[in-house]
Amino acid sequence: MIYIIDHKDSFTHNIVHQFSNFTDVECSNFNNLNQKKLDKAKTIVFSPGPGSPKDYPHSAKIYNRYKGKKKIIGICLGFQQILYCEKAKIVEQNKIYHGFQSEVKVTSKNSLFRKNQKFKVGRYHSLKLKEPFYAKDFEITMRCAISNVAMAIENNKEKIYGFQFHPESFLTENGNLFIKKILST
Amino acid sequence: MTTQDYLKTISKSKKPFVIYKSNKGYDLYTDFSKKVILTNKNINNFIKNINKNKSKRNNTDLYIGFFGYEILNNLIGVKLQKQKGLKFPKGIFYKPETKINLSNKLNYKPLKLAKSNKIFKINLNKASYENIFNKFIKKIKSGETYQIKICTKYKNSSQVDSLDFFCRLTKSNMAPEAFMIKDKNYSIISCSPENLITKRNDIITTKPIAGTLKKSKKLNKTKALAFFKKNLKETKEHNMIVDMERSDLSKICKPGTVKIIKKKIVEEYKDLYHYVSLIAGKLKKNISTLDIIKGMMPGGSVIGCPKISTLNLLNAQEKESRNIYTGSFGYIKFNGDMRFNIIIRSILNYRNNSEISVASGVVIDSNANHEFNENYIKAKALMDLYK
Numbered sequence: 156m157i158y159i160i161d162h163k164d165s166f167t168h169n170i171v172h173q174f175s176n177f178t179d180v181e182c183s184n185f186n187n188l189n190q191k192k193l194d195k196a197k198t199i200v201f202s203p204g205p206g207s208p209k210d211y212p213h214s215a216k217i218y219n220r221y222k223g224k225k226k227i228i229g230i231c232l233g234f235q236q237i238l239y240c241e242k243a244k245i246v247e248q249n250k251i252y253h254g255f256q257s258e259v260k261v262t263s264k265n266s267l268f269r270k271n272q273k274f275k276v277g278r279y280h281s282l283k284l285k286e287p288f289y290a291k292d293f294e295i296t297m298r299c300a301i302s303n304v305a306m307a308i309e310n311n312k313e314k315i316y317g318f319q320f321h322p323e324s325f326l327t328e329n330g331n332l333f334i335k336k337i338l339s340t
Numbered sequence: 341m342t343t344q345d346y347l348k349t350i351s352k353s354k355k356p357f358v359i360y361k362s363n364k365g366y367d368l369y370t371d372f373s374k375k376v377i378l379t380n381k382n383i384n385n386f387i388k389n390i391n392k393n394k395s396k397r398n399n400t401d402l403y404i405g406f407f408g409y410e411i412l413n414n415l416i417g418v419k420l421q422k423q424k425g426l427k428f429p430k431g432i433f434y435k436p437e438t439k440i441n442l443s444n445k446l447n448y449k450p451l452k453l454a455k456s457n458k459i460f461k462i463n464l465n466k467a468s469y470e471n472i473f474n475k476f477i478k479k480i481k482s483g484e485t486y487q488i489k490i491c492t493k494y495k496n497s498s499q500v501d502s503l504d505f506f507c508r509l510t511k512s513n514m515a516p517e518a519f520m521i522k523d524k525n526y527s528i529i530s531c532s533p534e535n536l537i538t539k540r541n542d543i544i545t546t547k548p549i550a551g552t553l554k555k556s557k558k559l560n561k562t563k564a565l566a567f568f569k570k571n572l573k574e575t576k577e578h579n580m581i582v583d584m585e586r587s588d589l590s591k592i593c594k595p596g597t598v599k600i601i602k603k604k605i606v607e608e609y610k611d612l613y614h615y616v617s618l619i620a621g622k623l624k625k626n627i628s629t630l631d632i633i634k635g636m637m638p639g640g641s642v643i644g645c646p647k648i649s650t651l652n653l654l655n656a657q658e659k660e661s662r663n664i665y666t667g668s669f670g671y672i673k674f675n676g677d678m679r680f681n682i683i684i685r686s687i688l689n690y691r692n693n694s695e696i697s698v699a700s701g702v703v704i705d706s707n708a709n710h711e712f713n714e715n716y717i718k719a720k721a722l723m724d725l726y727k
Contacts, residue, residue, distance in 0.1 A: 255576055
C-alpha cells in the first residue's frame with residue numbers, strides 16, 4: 156500500500172489515480188494522518204502543494220522518521236521537501252514555470268532511466284533547488300534541457316526518489332512510465 | 341402560447357420565475373411550491389434531503405437555484421472575514437411546479453422603462469488594484485498560488501426590468517449557461533458560458549473555459565485556435581485549470597475513469613470564441629450529491645490554483661462580499677442528476693441596487709494595467725444594458 160500525504164494541493168488526486176494503476180493507495184491531508192496506515196504503508200509519497208518545504212515541519216518529521224525504512228517519493232513540493240530535509244536550500248527562480256510543458260533530460264548514468272533520454276513533462280513550480288547540492292547517496296539524475304535546473308533526484312540505496320515536474324499532469328508524456336519504474340525497484 | 345406571449349404574461353403576473361438555457365432554447369420554471377433560503381446551518385440537510393423526495397416522474401422533480409460564493413467556501417471549511425456588501429442571501433433554491441419550453445428567440449417589450457443611475461461606481465480604483473496585483477505576484481513567486489483572480493465590482497442604484505435585460509443580453513450573446521432569476525426583491529441575469537457540473541447517472545463532466553476572444557471579421561475558428569496556441573499565457577492558464585479539474589473529478593470518480601474528452605479546442609458562439617476543454621469521469625459508488633458539490637465547488641477556473649490556498653489569499657484581501665459571483669447556479673433532480681454553471685458575467689439586482697462583478701487571472705506574466713482594462717471590458721458589456 157502507498158500512503159500519499161496531501162499538502163492541500165489541487166493536483167493531488169491526479170497522483171492518487173496515477174498510483175492506483177499499480178497498487179492500493181491511501182491519501183490524507185498532512186495534518187490529518189492515519190498513523191496505523193502510515194506504519195503499514197510500503198511507500199510514502201509527498202504531494203505537490205503551495206508554499207515552500209519550511210511551511211510543512213510535520214512532513215519533514217515524517218521524512219526523517221521513515222527515511223531508509225520505506226520507499227519515499229516526492230513530487231514538486233514533495234521533491235523540494237526531500238531536498239530540504241537533506242539540508243539543501245530551496246530558492247525562488249527568475250523564470251517561473253506554471254502550467255508549462257518543457258523537456259527534461261536524463262543526465263546521470265546511475266539513473267533508473269537511460270542517460271540522455273529526453274521527456275516532455277508538465278511543470279508547476281515557483282521554487283527550485285539551489286546548487287551546488289551534495290548529500291550522501293543522492294544524485295541529481297534529470298535536468299531541464301534548457302535551463303539545467305534540477306528536475307529529478309534518486310537515492311537508489313535508500314530508495315528515495317523525487318521529481319520537480321509532475322508525472323501525473325496531462326502535459327507529461329508517458330507519465331505512468333516514471334511511476335512504474337520507481338515502484339518496481 | 342408563443343414564447344413572446346408567454347414572456348408578456350409571466351411578467352405581468354409578477355410571479356417569481358427562473359429561465360435557464362437548454363439545448364434547443366430556454367426552459368422557464370415557475371409556480372414555486374417551496375423556496376429555501378440557504379444558511380450554513382441548513383445547507384447540508386437541504387442537499388442531503390433532495391434525493392429523498394419521491395419522484396412523481398415529471399419534469400419538475402427538481403430544485404433549481406444558486407449557491408453563493410461564501411457558502412461554497414464554508415462548505416469546504418474555508419472561512420471568510422467579515423465583509424461589507426448587500427447582505428444578500430447566501431443561496432436560494434426553488435421547487436417549481438411548472439416548466440415551459442421557450443424558443444431561442446426571446447422577444448419581449450418592457451412594461452415600463454428602467455430607472456437607473458447610469459453611472460457605475462467601481463470598488464477598486466486602478467491604484468488599489470495594482471497594489472493587490474503586486475501583492476499577489478509576490479505570492480506567485482513564493483509559490484503560494486500559481487494563478488489568482490482578483491474581483492472588482494461595479495455598482496449603481498437602479499430599478500430594472502430584469503426580463504428585458506435578459507432578453508436583450510441573449511440577443512447579443514447566446515451563452516450556453518445563461519440564466520435569470522426573478523423574485524420579489526431581487527433578480528439575477530447572467531450570460532455565463534461555463535458549465536461546472538453535468539451529471540447523468542454515474543457519469544459526470546466539467547467544461548472549463550480559459551481563454552476568450554471576441555469575434556471579428558478577420559478571425560475564424562482556425563485562426564482563433566492558432567491565436568490561443570501561440571499565446572503562452574493563455575495556454576499556461578488553461579493547462580493549469582485542466583489539471584486542477586482533473587484532480588477535482590478524481591476525488592469523486594473511480595480511478596482510471598477521468599479522461600479529457602476534448603482537449604483545448606475552440607468553441608464558437610455568437611460573438612465570442614472560447615478556449616475550452618471537456619473532462620469526464622465515472623463516479624465512485626456511494627458518492628452523494630453533497631460529495632459532488634464539495635468536490636467541485638467553488639469552480640476552480642474562476643478562483644485560481646491551488647484552490648484552497650488561493651481562496652485563503654483572496655479572502656484575506658477582499659473586503660466586499662462576492663455574493664453570487666463565482667458561485668454556481670443550476671438544478672438538482674430528485675434522482676440525483678444535476679447541472680450547474682459558474683456564475684460569471686452576471687448582474688445582481690437586490691432592493692434596487694445593481695452590482696456587476698468581474699475578475700481576470702493573475703499569473704506570473706500578467707500585466708496589471710492590461711488585467712484592469714480587461715475587467716472593465718467584461719463589465720461594460722453588462723453596463724451597456726442600462727443605456
